[in-house]
Amino acid sequence: MKLGIVFEGGASRGLFSCGVMDALLTENIIADYVIGVSAGIAYGTSYVSKQIGRNLELSTKYMNDKRYMGIRHLLNPKNKSYYNRSFAFNRIPKELVLFDFDAFANSGTETVATLTNIKTGCPEYMTLPCDDWEKHIAILWASCALPFLFQPEEIDGNLYLDGGCSDPIPYKKALEDGCDKVICVLTREKNYQKGTDRSLSFIKRSFKKYPNLVETLANRSELYNQTRNEIFDLASEGKLFVIAPDSTEGFSRTERNPEKLRAMFNQGYDLTQKEIDCLKEYLDR
Numbered sequence: 001m002k003l004g005i006v007f008e009g010g011a012s013r014g015l016f017s018c019g020v021m022d023a024l025l026t027e028n029i030i031a032d033y034v035i036g037v038s039a040g041i042a043y044g045t046s047y048v049s050k051q052i053g054r055n056l057e058l059s060t061k062y063m064n065d066k067r068y069m070g071i072r073h074l075l076n077p078k079n080k081s082y083y084n085r086s087f088a089f090n091r092i093p094k095e096l097v098l099f100d101f102d103a104f105a106n107s108g109t110e111t112v113a114t115l116t117n118i119k120t121g122c123p124e125y126m127t128l129p130c131d132d133w134e135k136h137i138a139i140l141w142a143s144c145a146l147p148f149l150f151q152p153e154e155i156d157g158n159l160y161l162d163g164g165c166s167d168p169i170p171y172k173k174a175l176e177d178g179c180d181k182v183i184c185v186l187t188r189e190k191n192y193q194k195g196t197d198r199s200l201s202f203i204k205r206s207f208k209k210y211p212n213l214v215e216t217l218a219n220r221s222e223l224y225n226q227t228r229n230e231i232f233d234l235a236s237e238g239k240l241f242v243i244a245p246d247s248t249e250g251f252s253r254t255e256r257n258p259e260k261l262r263a264m265f266n267q268g269y270d271l272t273q274k275e276i277d278c279l280k281e282y283l284d285r
Helices: 011-026 039-048 054-062 071-075 085-096 101-105 133-144 171-176 200-206 211-218 220-236 258-274 276-284
Strands: 003-007 033-037 110-117 123-127 153-155 158-162 181-185 241-243
Touching: 003 011, 003 039, 003 171, 011 039, 011 054, 011 181, 011 258, 033 039, 033 171, 039 054, 039 110, 039 133, 054 085, 054 258, 085 133, 110 133, 133 153, 133 158, 171 181, 171 220, 181 276, 200 211, 211 220, 220 241, 241 258, 241 276, 258 276
Parallel strands: 003 033, 003 181, 033 110, 181 241
Antiparallel strands: 110 123, 110 158, 153 158
C-alpha cells in the first residue's frame, strides 16, 4: 500500500492541519507521499520530518510577531510580500524553531508542492529537494504566493504563484502518482462553498499580460467547489478519507491571535483522534 496525504492551503487556517499532522504522528501514521498547497505544504514539511509540536510552537510564538507578517512587509521594496520571507522562511527554521532538514531528507517520504505557472495558468508539481535548501525554500514560497499579497517567484526561468489558484486540493495528483490510499485534510467545513471572487475586474487589469492566468483565476471558485464535491463523493464511496474542521467561524486567513491559533490546532488534533478508528479501518481495508 502507498499512503498519500493531501493538505489544503488556507494560510493561518492551516493550524487545523497542523493538529491533524501531530495526531497522525502520535499514532505512527506515516505517509509515503505528501502533497499540498501553500501553507498546507509549508506546514507539511514538519510532518515529514516528524517534528511533533514544531508547527504549533512557531505559529503561537511568531505569527503575532511584527517580523512575521503585515502590510509593512508588503510595502517594503526589498520584500514586496505580506509575509516576511527572510524571517518566516529563513530565520525561524534555521535559528528560532529549528527544522530538522536531515530528518526530512532521510524520511523516505516523497514531498510535493503545487504551484501555478503564471504564463500557462496551469498547475505544476515540484518535489521538494533534499540537497538544495535555497530551491526548497523557493518552491515553498512560490506555492504560498497568493496574488496581490506576494510577488511571483521565479524558479528555473518560470514565474509561479500559489498552487491553490489552479489546483486547490491536489488529490488527483496523489492518485496519479500511485497512492492506493489517500487522506485529504481540508481547512474549510464540509458544507463550505466558495463564493464568486469580487476582485475579478482588478485581476484582469493586474494580470492582463497573462490571459491564461486570468482565466484560471476567474474560474477559481467553480474549480474549488467542484474539487470538494469530487472529494466528498469519493469519500462516500470509501475511496478517500477526509478530515475537515467542524467550524472556522471567526478565524481569519491571516489570524495571528495565539489563543485562536492553538484552538484551531486543538480542533484538528482532537477531531483526528476522534476519527482514528475509522481512519485505521479505511487504511486496513
